[in-house]
Amino acid sequence: MTETAAAGQRGDRGNLDKVNAAIAPLIDPFQRQISYLRVSVTDRCDFRCVYCMSEDMTFLPKREVLSLEELDRLCSAFVGLGVRKLRMTGGDPLVRRDIMWLFRRLSRHLDSGALEELTLTTNGSQLGRFSQDLAAMGVKRVNVSIDTLDPDKFAAITRWGRFEQVMEGIAAAKAAGLAVKINAVALKGVNDDEVHKLVQWCGDEGFDLTFIEVMPMGDIGGETRLDQYWPLSMLRGELESRWTLEDIDYKTGGPARYARCRETGGRIGFITPLTHNFCESCNRVRLTCTGTLYMCLGQEDAADLRAPLRDSDDDAVLEAAIRDAISRKPKGHDFIIDRRRQQGVSSRHMSVTGG
Ligand code: SAM
Ligand code: SF4
Numbered sequence: 001m002t003e004t005a006a007a008g009q010r011g012d013r014g015n016l017d018k019v020n021a022a023i024a025p026l027i028d029p030f031q032r033q034i035s036y037l038r039v040s041v042t043d044r045c046d047f048r049c050v051y052c053m054s055e056d057m058t059f060l061p062k063r064e065v066l067s068l069e070e071l072d073r074l075c076s077a078f079v080g081l082g083v084r085k086l087r088m089t090g091g092d093p094l095v096r097r098d099i100m101w102l103f104r105r106l107s108r109h110l111d112s113g114a115l116e117e118l119t120l121t122t123n124g125s126q127l128g129r130f131s132q133d134l135a136a137m138g139v140k141r142v143n144v145s146i147d148t149l150d151p152d153k154f155a156a157i158t159r160w161g162r163f164e165q166v167m168e169g170i171a172a173a174k175a176a177g178l179a180v181k182i183n184a185v186a187l188k189g190v191n192d193d194e195v196h197k198l199v200q201w202c203g204d205e206g207f208d209l210t211f212i213e214v215m216p217m218g219d220i221g222g223e224t225r226l227d228q229y230w231p232l233s234m235l236r237g238e239l240e241s242r243w244t245l246e247d248i249d250y251k252t253g254g255p256a257r258y259a260r261c262r263e264t265g266g267r268i269g270f271i272t273p274l275t276h277n278f279c280e281s282c283n284r285v286r287l288t289c290t291g292t293l294y295m296c297l298g299q300e301d302a303a304d305l306r307a308p309l310r311d312s313d314d315d316a317v318l319e320a321a322i323r324d325a326i327s328r329k330p331k332g333h334d335f336i337i338d339r340r341r342q343q344g345v346s347s348r349h350m351s352v353t354g355g
Helices: 003-009 013-023 068-080 099-112 127-136 151-158 163-175 195-205 232-240 306-311 315-326
Strands: 036-040 085-089 117-122 141-145 179-186 208-213 245-248 257-261 267-271 284-287 292-294 302-304
Touching (some): 036 068, 068 085, 068 099, 068 315, 099 117, 141 163, 151 163, 179 195, 195 232, 232 245, 232 267, 302 306, 302 315
Parallel strands (some): 036 085, 036 284, 085 117, 117 141, 179 208
Antiparallel strands (some): 284 292
8 A cells, every 4th residue: 555545544634745745746837847956066166167157266165065965865855756867067066075975875766766867967077087986876878068179279268177188088988888968068259160070079979969059147257258159040050051950859858959960870959048948848947056946047036945954854844945946936037148238137157056
């Protein structure tokens, strides 16, 4: 007999409510089921990509950041509420000390079948060290962000990144059996002459490739995002001058629209948050490393989950706070890049919400 049936047979109303609450999935006001949680496990990074951070970033004091134990408890609460996919991001998730402890802990949900996928997005610098461990913990796929195959440009974009180290990391991931997806931010005047090379390389290596439109996030100083903005409709046009792209119905639970490149056989994704609205199928929420839950990447409304997490050992309190937050998930976002508001609508850095 299920716990629910048992509580029902006993006429145990209070318990029944509790059991039902515990198993009811997270559904937002627009009937979207929340099944995907992205978790920024740190705001720190060993790179300083020009579109993401200023060079002299100030990072959060340690007490503000959730401990690994707290992250485990919070992620596990989401899994208990029906989240099927967890993506660790940052900052760079692999620069957080003892991060493998968190992957190991969370992998128990893969073993139990509660979780379908545990994965991460990284700049790749630490994959040489960690790919084998990640594969051993049930991680099957990894997203690696690299916008260029030119070592000098790579140094200019990431400021502190070492191209060779990332290439070695990607090779280690492949050798460990991880499926690699490359994320490249489309930057006018920076990597617009390299998109064909990226397609060829990913095709040769067997990697999926996703292009991301640059988004107006946070104050990064220096050049404006408007100058770098390159709509993916134009990028796609450029690709089609050389490759045959056929739209496919491939879904990874993310907002990318995919096409198959006939010549390489590889998949190419396009994430166009500014020019295309994908909100109606949004199944995700984002947790920062301080325990703030953002219900939408493009909106400021957020819920503090750190207080209920730290105030009480009772997971019911935490679950109630999560449900309350989901009940406020907005219908869509309001990103705007125009000449009057070049900083964009969001003052948050991508390294806070994890992209
Ligand atoms: N450090 C990891 C990495 O670079 O993959 C994970 C965090 S990073 C914030 C996640 C993704 O956001 C990366 O693919 C990065 O290129 C992208 N990103 C950062 N700032 C962005 C921006 N302003 N517009 C679009 N994508 C951005
Ligand atoms: Fe670090 Fe990723 Fe931001 Fe680059 S995009 S600075 S690698 S967090």
